[in-house]
Amino acid sequence: MVARPTRKRMYKTMQGRMVDIEKLRAANESTQAVGNMNVNARGDVLGAGGKIVTTKSKVIQKYYEHPKGKASEARAPITHTPAPQPIAQQTVVETEKLTPKVAPKLRTTKAVPKKTASPKKGIDEALDGLE
Numbered sequence: 001m002v003a004r005p006t007r008k009r010m011y012k013t014m015q016g017r018m019v020d021i022e023k024l025r026a027a028n029e030s031t032q033a034v035g036n037m038n039v040n041a042r043g044d045v046l047g048a049g050g051k052i053v054t055t056k057s058k059v060i061q062k063y064y065e066h067p068k069g070k071a072s073e074a075r076a077p078i079t080h081t082p083a084p085q086p087i088a089q090q091t092v093v094e095t096e097k098l099t100p101k102v103a104p105k106l107r108t109t110k111a112v113p114k115k116t117a118s119p120k121k122g123i124d125e126a127l128d129g130l131e
Contacts, residue, residue: 009021029042038046043056120128 011019011021030040032050033039033041044052045054047053
């Protein structure tokens, strides 16, 4: 089999211009990326003055050496906590019979005075006798 040459990624803009994204990325890979991560477009960690402190390959290597969430192969030591001892039940003396049970207080509402009936006027007065 013959390997195909890599195809250039050409994109057509809204205005009809052709743009080579790979060429654009390569031209700007050393510029600092926008944001607060202090990295360039390639992914290298930048220090003071925009100098490369850690390359992207070292960052990835460090990440995969100690991945987060991986279960360790060594078993964690199991510590057994002694079960709590039951408390000796105290004998109930006839105190329940001696103390009277008090009914819970019911919530009372304030009495709202009824509105005094105003004299009927107009159509209400006319319809009062009819049914």
